[in-house]
Amino acid sequence: MSSTTRILGIEGTAWAASAAVYDSGTDDVFIESDAYEPDSGGIHPREAAEHMHEAIPTVVKTALEHARETYAGPADEPPVDAVAFSQGPGLGPCLRIVGTAARALSQSLSVPLVGVNHMVAHLEIGRHTADFDSPVCLNASGANAHLLAYRNGRYRVLGETMDTGVGNAIDKFTRHVGWSHPGGPKVEAAAKDGAYVDLPYVVKGMDFSFSGIMSAAKQRYDGVSASQASDSGDPADEHGESDGSVSLEDVCFSLQENIFGMLTEVAERALSLTGSDELVLGGGVGQNARLREMLETMCTQRGADFHAPEPRFLRDNAGMIAVLGAKMYDAGDTIAVEDSRVDPNYRPDQVDVTWRTDEPDLELGREEGTVQGAEALVDLEPEAGRVRKRRASKQYRHPSLDERLRRERTTLEARLTSLARREGVPTPVLVDVDRREAQLVFEYVGDRDLRDALTVERVRDVGRHLARLHLAGFVHGDPTTRNVRVGPTRTYLIDFGLGYHTDHVEDYAMDVHVFDQSLVGTAADPEPLREALREGYREVGEKRVLERLRDVEGRGRYVE
Ligand SMILES: C[C@@H](O)[C@H](NC(=O)OP(=O)(O)OC[C@H]1O[C@@H](n2cnc3c(N)ncnc32)[C@H](O)[C@@H]1O)C(=O)O
Ligand SMILES: Nc1ncnc2c1ncn2[C@@H]1O[C@H](COP(=O)(O)OP(=O)(O)OP(=O)(O)O)[C@@H](O)[C@H]1O
Numbered sequence: 001m002s003s004t005t006r007i008l009g010i011e012g013t014a015w016a017a018s019a020a021v022y023d024s025g026t027d028d029v030f031i032e033s034d035a036y037e038p039d040s041g042g043i044h045p046r047e048a049a050e051h052m053h054e055a056i057p058t059v060v061k062t063a064l065e066h067a068r069e070t071y072a073g074p075a076d077e078p079p080v081d082a083v084a085f086s087q088g089p090g091l092g093p094c095l096r097i098v099g100t101a102a103r104a105l106s107q108s109l110s111v112p113l114v115g116v117n118h119m120v121a122h123l124e125i126g127r128h129t130a131d132f133d134s135p136v137c138l139n140a141s142g143a144n145a146h147l148l149a150y151r152n153g154r155y156r157v158l159g160e161t162m163d164t165g166v167g168n169a170i171d172k173f174t175r176h177v178g179w180s181h182p183g184g185p186k187v188e189a190a191a192k193d194g195a196y197v198d199l200p201y202v203v204k205g206m207d208f209s210f211s212g213i214m215s216a217a218k219q220r221y222d223g224v225s226a227s228q229a230s231d232s233g234d235p236a237d238e239h240g241e242s243d244g245s246v247s248l249e250d251v252c253f254s255l256q257e258n259i260f261g262m263l264t265e266v267a268e269r270a271l272s273l274t275g276s277d278e279l280v281l282g283g284g285v286g287q288n289a290r291l292r293e294m295l296e297t298m299c300t301q302r303g304a305d306f307h308a309p310e311p312r313f314l315r316d317n318a319g320m321i322a323v324l325g326a327k328m329y330d331a332g333d334t335i336a337v338e339d340s341r342v343d344p345n346y347r348p349d350q351v352d353v354t355w356r357t358d359e360p361d362l363e364l365g366r367e368e369g370t371v372q373g374a375e376a377l378v379d380l381e382p383e384a385g386r387v388r389k390r391r392a393s394k395q396y397r398h399p400s401l402d403e404r405l406r407r408e409r410t411t412l413e414a415r416l417t418s419l420a421r422r423e424g425v426p427t428p429v430l431v432d433v434d435r436r437e438a439q440l441v442f443e444y445v446g447d448r449d450l451r452d453a454l455t456v457e458r459v460r461d462v463g464r465h466l467a468r469l470h471l472a473g474f475v476h477g478d479p480t481t482r483n484v485r486v487g488p489t490r491t492y493l494i495d496f497g498l499g500y501h502t503d504h505v506e507d508y509a510m511d512v513h514v515f516d517q518s519l520v521g522t523a524a525d526p527e528p529l530r531e532a533l534r535e536g537y538r539e540v541g542e543k544r545v546l547e548r549l550r551d552v553e554g555r556g557r558y559v560e
């Protein structure tokens, strides 16, 4: 085998018919793409497949010509070592066309096949171009939105959308407004002339959802168009103060502020949980300058490094398929034709990461001085027996949103921490609260974070604690292995700032799910701990919550 690997990559999960050639010796990536642009509405699976059918042979031919021109070896040898293709996730009819093309090409060139997960390719291209070791990865694409980190041979999903992908959410709004597909760039352009209006903001630990904010945005827009249509002097009279003065530009601006604010917040939470100081961005929505600016600002503020690949590697493209294909080929990760079936629901955490052997060190928590959490700076004073928690302003967030979140969360944290203790759940005593400064003083509890001292007994205890909160009608909102402190005899829940009162079984199940994901993301051997979480919950809580948890776990999947 030569020291240089050359791969022909093919991509075609939805809109981009694309072929590429990657040469690991020169690190050169040649990409030829042909985009499907719907005449009206969103992506129609059948039309997209027709486009694939026509465009794939042409882009592959161009890439193959390039491979031949740049190949220095004998003319009777194949100009690449393997053919890599996106095996999923994506639209079934499109994927099947790509799979067929890849199989035919591998046979005619007599080279092996490499089956690439499209979402893992979106994140690996960032790790490759940044030259980072073990970054947290935010995938912000059309049909998906994931927060991923490598642990024990897999990319673990630390958080993800609970409904649609981020690009699809934006595209649905622009369809409602009557703009052509894709909507993301149009929202970005319109946002330049907008001002901030309040819209919903929903994060649950490192998960998030877009349905609430999208319907509120549509309603705002309907208010705008109704007021323009009636045009009877003072729109504020007819549509209420807030609606009357809102323009479409304002809605676009505020959508970006909230949606990208949510993504940036969960990315920061993942950095804090894993102790990583590297973040990469992937996916088509990553082309948005405001999203990149927010992530960059967040990373700078917390002393982390941020990298976004160039736009041609962010949107769907075969370059990322070829680059990951080369790493997989070098690791011996090729597949036989019988195993090359495409999978429209292929999850990133189903992939055995054969091309990485490193294991990131989780930086241990500190016991004194100042810790930087995801949201706050926490001064630890164990001798004085107390901690001071300040929700400092986040520079990446719009000031109005920032003010609102800091105020709301400080108030909730004070209230729910005390309420939990009354329900028999160990929490720190609240010593002082200053709402204006978004500052809280608590009793110092425990001697370590659960993340650094995970045992089955402690996790079972957390299961019981969560069940107790839920029976009392509220959720923690962000239960992670860093938001549990452990002492010699007790486990304490801290950081209730994302908690809220609710009687929905769905919210209780989500709360357990968030903790479960943090176990998978931080534990060396998560399975016994996950079982213990459920056991503890079952002892105290309602069965229907664990039943709903199974539903929740089946969601957040790629849907066509
Ligand atoms: C499975 C696969 O087919 C799918 N691919 C995909 O969604 O294409 P991608 O190129 O990663 O992203 C397209 C999305 O990216 C959005 N987009 C493009 N430019 C944008 C911009 N400047 N601002 C916001 N969104 C933008 C589009 O509106 C569209 O929703 C995926 O990765 O989820
Ligand atoms: N009462 C306390 N006693 C002892 N340590 C504490 C206490 N409160 C916080 N800490 C420590 O400070 C860290 C950060 O605190 P906290 O989780 O409240 O901040 P945060 O910014 O909301 O963090 P994140 O959002 O990342 O969970 C905790 O993981 C814990 O190690």
Ligand SMILES: [Fe+2]
Pocket (backbone or CB within 6 Å): 118, 122, 141, 142, 283, 284, 315, 316
């Ligand atoms: Fe994509």
